[in-house]
Amino acid sequence: MASVNRFIQFNNETIDTKLLHQMELLAAALADAPYLKVTTRKLIELRPSELAISMSVFWRHRTKRIERNGYLSDIYLMAAGFWREFDLTAWRDFKKSKTTLPSLREQLLLCAEEFRLSEKIKAARPGTVSAFQTREVVYTEYHEDQSKQNLKKGFKSDLFINAAYLRLRGVEVDVGELTGALSLIWTELFDAKSTMDSVKIVNRIMDRAEFELESDALHTYYTFGESLEKIPPFHYHEGIEADEAEEPEEIETIEEWFGAWHRETEISEAPAMEFELESGDSQIADGGREEAGASEVEQTAKGDSSGDHLEDSDKDDHQMKSEPKKAEGKFGSAxxxxxxxxxRLKAAGDHRLDIENWRRKQAPHVRALLKELKKRMTQRQEGIRTNLNAGRLSKKLVPLAIEERPKPFYRKTAPSKELDAVFCLLIDGSASMLDKLEETKQAVLLFHDVLRGLNVPHEIVLFYEDAYESSDTEQPNYFEWMHKFEDRKKDHAQTIASLDAHEDNRDGFAIRWMNNRLKRRAEKHRFLLVFSDGEPSAYNYAENGVVDTANAVSEAKKIGIEVLHLFLSSDSISEDQAAFYRMMYGNKSVSADSLEQFVEQTMRLLKRSLHLVIQTG
Incomplete structure (x- = not known):
């Protein structure tokens, strides 16, 4: 797991996950493409193989208003402009033409199209004007500064790009013999109606530029993204000859380009279904399908009449074969x-002495909390609320005659023997937890003992990713239970004391996995606690891991699951670190400034959550 305190301070970037999520929702709505993702890169880009469009990091380190408006203008341009209005056929033909200045020529066309599309969007959607005005002011200042530097360094092609942008904003820059071309030819873009119109204007101005300029542009101000040649393979259905099959139609818009990649992704995510449809059942023999029951039994389980899976012992769980399962789009695109x-996590070694010492230290806190909570529960059960607008009619009816607005009703809280709540605890099993295992085990044991004492169903799970076996095509993740819902009040202290650190942590995936278990529970209050000591870190899970985790927390809230986060550190917590975790978990993230405080903070989280359960019933 990577620490928030990165080695180089200027690279210590944090992502506003809430803002990024909003931009992703906006892009998906404008493009009418729910699968569309939004990432950040140096420049705005199209990345269909990732089903993503990229906003530019150019807007970072500015005021909040400028940053937000800048990102909005990027999204408007990509999802409401280029998405349907950029002609890929014209772009394809444009790219085939030979030139001595390919970078300059390509950037001029993208500059022209950005101008044409921004004007078109502003006319069709007046609400976008403010964002585009901010964009124009900031970029005008930027190109003015860049033009001075390029003039000083003698980068004439780069200077020409700056001058081209500024000319469209009413600012003239002297580029020698090409100044007149900008005024006479380039300004025809104000009347351009299509990508082909822009191509014609750029080709005309390049005829002069190639004669005047000796070298190509060195800087990149505009980029398209992935090459148009990068398209998904066309799938022929089994049984149809390739030469008889219809060739795929030429892709004309970016919307179609992304759609092709989206369909390819859906196909690749269902290889088993494709095999069944095209090749038949692998178990069908010459004599027909095997009879039911002929195959070997791989898994057994016990159950009661209510349908709950009850394990008599850990031994039964260990005998159950745990086949690997594929995420396949069910846990977020990342x-x-x-x-x-x-x-099940297997208990290893004899930890009775350690457990006895931990419980001896925690006993006063556990007893005090249980006593306080049970007292509150009793008061809640016996309490009567009077002077209400609705409820049971009181025997004291005098207020009906003497008061202007009488409230003659009362309510008696229905008694409840058990708390209507369920808890899950996810424990980060990454390698960086190695020096914190002792304190983590104590905190988990405290969590276990308090909830057992209140007879509250709970689960405790260690999660981690195998960093050494991970690749582009497969990232193995592991969930190891120390206690399951079905175990009820069974003591799993020995298993808790056996937890160990492994490699990486994919937090967003683990939260979604646990959400799927929690959302099936009938309890009114559902809590998910996450113990971790840093930011998400796994294979291809750096920047997008932070966003993925924030989205997973947001999804949990929408289905009524309260996510609480406890950040464990052996050093003092900085404000940047606290802000970073609030960004992912909201105001439900707390931190332990020292390892000694970890158990204390666990107690506070439990106490606060259980008080809420008792108070709201």
């Missing part, structure tokens, strides 16, 4: 290549 394994 986790599509994950293969996950579920199993």
């Amino acid at each position: 986790n599509d290549q994950v293969v996950y394994h579920e199993s």
